[in-house]
Amino acid sequence: MTKQDLVQRFCGYFRRNETKSMLRETAKLAVMLLISLLFAIVVILIASKEPGEAIRVFLFEPFADSYNFCRILTESLPLMFTGVAVCIMMHAGQFNMFVEGGFFLGAFVSAVLAPELASESAPFIVPFFCIVVGATAAGLVGYIPAKLKSRLGVDEFVSSLMLNYIVLWVVLYLVSNVCGDPDGVNVTKYLEDYAKLPFLSADNELSMGILFAVAAAVLGWVFLFRTKWGYALRITGRNPRFAAHCGMNTRAVVTYSQVIGASVAGFGGGVYMLGNYYRFSWRTLPNYGFDGFVIAIMVRNNPMAVPLAALFLGYLRVGSQLMAQLTDVQNEMIYIIQGLIIILFGAKFLLELTLRRKKKAEEPKEPTAPEEPKEAKEAAA
Amino acid sequence: MNDYIRMVGITKVYPNGVVANDHVDLGIARGEIHAIAGENGAGKSTVMKVLYGAERAEGEIYIDGEKREISSPKAANALGIGMVYQHFMLVNEFPAWQNIFFGTELRNKAGFLKKKEMIARTKQLCEQYDMQVDPLQPCGQMSVSTAQKVEILKVLARGATILILDEPTAVLTPQETEQLFRQLRLLKESGFTVIIITHKLKEIKQLCDRVTIMRQGKSVGVYNVADVTEADISRLMVGRDVATRMEKAPANPGETVLEVQGLTVAGPGGKNAVDGVSFKVRTGEILCFAGVEGNGQREVIGAVSGLQKNYTGSVVFRGKDIRKMKIRAIRREGMSHIPEDRLKSGCDASSDIFENLIALDYDRNCRAGFLKLKPLRLRSQGQIERFQIKGTLKQKMSMLSGGNMQKVIIARELQGDPVLVIADQPTRGVDVGAIEAIHKELIAMRDAGKAVLLVSADLNEVFNLSDRILVFHEGKITAAIKDVGSVDEFQLGNYMLGIETMEEIDA
Structure with missing residues (x-):
């Protein structure tokens, strides 16, 4: 293929309607993010005695050096996994909270297995295997609320939420009584470097897990939009009656969507644990699963966009952590901003209407691709 | 003025x-x-x-x-x-x-x-x-x-x-x-x-x-x-003349594909919604259920299509008991169903035309679980052109008018060589032009040797399409009309209202 062909193909790609609408989506997302940043600045102005410095730290310090920048990547990694997990389950119409417990369980299982199985001769394979086992464990436990829903109609929201706490306390029991480190208190055994995922950049403590996270987003998208299982899942999520009428196995969809979601979360837990920790020492649920819902709302359940949204939240978090270290603003401010983001994206529907109306006033004859206000509404609900 | x-x-x-x-x-x-x-x-x-x-x-x-x-x-x-x-x-x-x-x-x-x-x-x-x-x-x-x-x-x-x-x-x-x-x-x-x-x-x-x-x-x-x-x-x-009477050749009925024996479905209030109904559907003919709505037609279709398993009697489709089959298996056996409720069962309004068109056989057009998008898109594009659906593959169903929506559903249901087509009120709320197109498709299916089971409350449609009419009244068949030309609207109305009942019913 000549260079000219490539250029032409590239330009053609940008002329395609799909690409156009994707670009438009991205532009809208950017506007939303800018607005939430403005909110953040307002909050800082209220909370700080030295707002100028605080804002500078918050906005620019995350990019100040490569270490801080890699922290953004690391912070966003768990959000990418849980975000993808939530996207998959939301497409099936399943409001399953076990992303949280799955993430936690995946981290625990891989942290317990890795020190036992690891050997210096197989540095990458064994940790990866441990993560897969962790993901499987999360999937198996995630099967409980899934099957309860598909077989007995038990509301998955309630059962999965409760299951999170069962998993939490069982894991804490196991850590202190069964598989903890005999030399430590309430922690698992120390993870040697060869028991962990390799670093991409050891100086910046950036593990290769971020590659897995991006891959998970891409694979999640491929699964949903390119495979027969993803197709059945989406149709069932949107209109179960129609899916049943066409002979799709809607019960199976309800089950496998949640099991896959839990596994993705568990995989993320394992990757995060073996990439960025030296032992399992969590005493509470880390909240990454719940953050996954924030991400899913931001990207309207499109896994492909999850990394971007996760990076943005990661950036906000690193910014606010730095701000807490260097200035008088508390780290908790980030949760105010996060709350505002959720409200904003809930209101995105309204914004869309305004944009649409304006666009029509400008170019009344140009047909535009149909929008999806219903999805935005659902995401907000 | x-x-x-x-x-x-x-x-x-x-x-x-x-x-x-x-x-x-x-x-x-x-x-x-x-x-x-x-x-x-x-x-x-x-x-x-x-x-x-x-x-x-x-x-x-x-x-x-x-x-x-x-x-x-x-x-x-x-x-x-x-x-x-x-x-x-x-x-x-x-x-x-x-x-x-x-x-x-x-x-x-x-x-x-x-x-x-x-x-x-x-x-x-x-x-x-x-x-x-x-x-x-x-x-x-x-x-x-x-x-x-x-x-x-x-x-x-x-x-x-x-x-x-x-x-x-x-x-x-x-x-x-x-x-x-x-x-x-x-x-x-x-x-x-x-x-x-x-x-x-x-x-x-x-x-x-x-x-x-x-x-x-x-x-x-x-x-x-x-x-x-x-x-x-x-x-x-x-903007053009519509033939109000369809031209069609005489029917050429063949083997029986669907046989219903003594079908009884309980209704609300202790009354039977369907009461001991028996009939056969043969290839190469259009059998029509006529009757005022709510006289058991819906329940019969529910049982025949396998969506509703709560009945007594037997429904046998190509020698197999429907009751024991899942919807997917029934459809694989060659039954297609254009449902009465277009928006809820017939399509998914929030998906696009393409996603609606492939809903029946997406899993047979796969390689290792991946949808074969190119051939599927090509086929769907062909369906859009053949049925003259005003829309593009990527257009949401909710943006279509009722007639176009129904055309998408019919295009999907007639795809893939079905043996029996159940068409439940296929032209309700559909414009004149689309009605004609839909009628032509159904007749073409019949002429190709398929069995067609039509449910219609529209007398015009009943007379235009059917080769045989079963009239439903209060869960029973009150008349089985073999020679459609021999009855008029008035006579049919009497059967529909239960004023008259045929003595011998051979359905």
Whole structure:
């Protein structure tokens, strides 16, 4: 293929309607993010005695050096996994909270297995295997609320939420009584470097897990939009009656969507644990699963966009952590901003209407691709 | 002209670029029954929604010579305009009186509802307009025609003098339609102005004084109904002549593919919805279930299609017991089903046309679980062209008109060589042009040696398509007509109402 062909193909790609609408989506997302940043600045102005410095730290310090920048990547990694997990389950119409417990369980299982199985001769394979086992464990436990829903109609929201706490306390029991480190208190055994995922950049403590996270987003998208299982899942999520009428196995969809979601979360837990920790020492649920819902709302359940949204939240978090270290603003401010983001994206529907109306006033004859206000509404609900 | 309502240059472009109304002019005289006729997607509903303030559009509206801005249904109500939508806007759990006064409740000084007065007022309205509605019955338990009465009363209670009805007869039986028309004429005599949106030619002739015909978002003209024939209206609506009688060759029935024996389905209130029904469907023929709706046809279809397993008797499709099969297996065996409920079972409105077209055999067009998108897209594009669906692969179903939506469903169901096609009210609420296309497809299926089981409440359709008719009344088959040419509408009506029953039924 000549260079000219490539250029032409590239330009053609940008002329395609799909690409156009994707670009438009991205532009809208950017506007939303800018607005939430403005909110953040307002909050800082209220909370700080030295707002100028605080804002500078918050906005620019995350990019100040490569270490801080890699922290953004690391912070966003768990959000990418849980975000993808939530996207998959939301497409099936399943409001399953076990992303949280799955993430936690995946981290625990891989942290317990890795020190036992690891050997210096197989540095990458064994940790990866441990993560897969962790993901499987999360999937198996995630099967409980899934099957309860598909077989007995038990509301998955309630059962999965409760299951999170069962998993939490069982894991804490196991850590202190069964598989903890005999030399430590309430922690698992120390993870040697060869028991962990390799670093991409050891100086910046950036593990290769971020590659897995991006891959998970891409694979999640491929699964949903390119495979027969993803197709059945989406149709069932949107209109179960129609899916049943066409002979799709809607019960199976309800089950496998949640099991896959839990596994993705568990995989993320394992990757995060073996990439960025030296032992399992969590005493509470880390909240990454719940953050996954924030991400899913931001990207309207499109896994492909999850990394971007996760990076943005990661950036906000690193910014606010730095701000807490260097200035008088508390780290908790980030949760105010996060709350505002959720409200904003809930209101995105309204914004869309305004944009649409304006666009029509400008170019009344140009047909535009149909929008999806219903999805935005659902995401907000 | 001294029009009571005058709409000038109404132009409405939807966000997806569809031009619903293109400089439509409309004049309605005081105290007339005026029909807005046109195919689905011609822009009838849109122009009326503009008048009702439910859609905003460019153009001017004059009421009684004065220019008005109608920005919301509330503003329209204030001007005495009321609209009854095709899909009712009722709270199912609320009784009639609560629905009628919803949002305009009568309150005493302390702000409490004056329930007794509202109920009394409801009764009074019922008497005044000769409509029988129980004020205390929840709307969800009412028949469709009674619910429609509640809708009309709701509009009247708000002081409307101009009534807009969007396809009011689409959901009614012939008898109920007759009753509705009587009531509308009564309203006209008491000075009301009635506008009905419809595409049923007969009804225009029966009921209306004048008709405005719309085609592709434009007004084609206004006519005195007395001056035009049904054929004229039909020609103006579609822009070409539509054959009201289908040409078809005699049937050539072959082997039996579906055999139903002693099918009984329990209904509400201890009565059997279907009571010991037996029949056979053979290849190469169109068997039609005729009858007023709610006489067991729906339950029979439920059992035959495998969606409903709660029955006694046997349903055997190509030698296999349907009861033991999952929907997927039944469909694999060659049964396709165009369901009555287009929006809920027939398609997914929030998905695009492509996703709807591949819903039946997506899993057979896969490599290692990955959809073969290219051939599937190519095939779907072919279906869009063959069925003349106005839309693109990526267009959402919800953006399509009823007729186009139904074409998508039929394109999907006829794909892949089915043995038996169940078509449940396939042309309800569909425009004349699409009806013709759908009828042709069904006849083509028959001629290709498929079995077709048609359920229809539309007598015209029954006579046009069927090779054999089974008439349902109260869960039983009252007549099995083998020679369709030998009966007329009157005779069929007698069977449908249970006035007559055939002595020997060989179904």
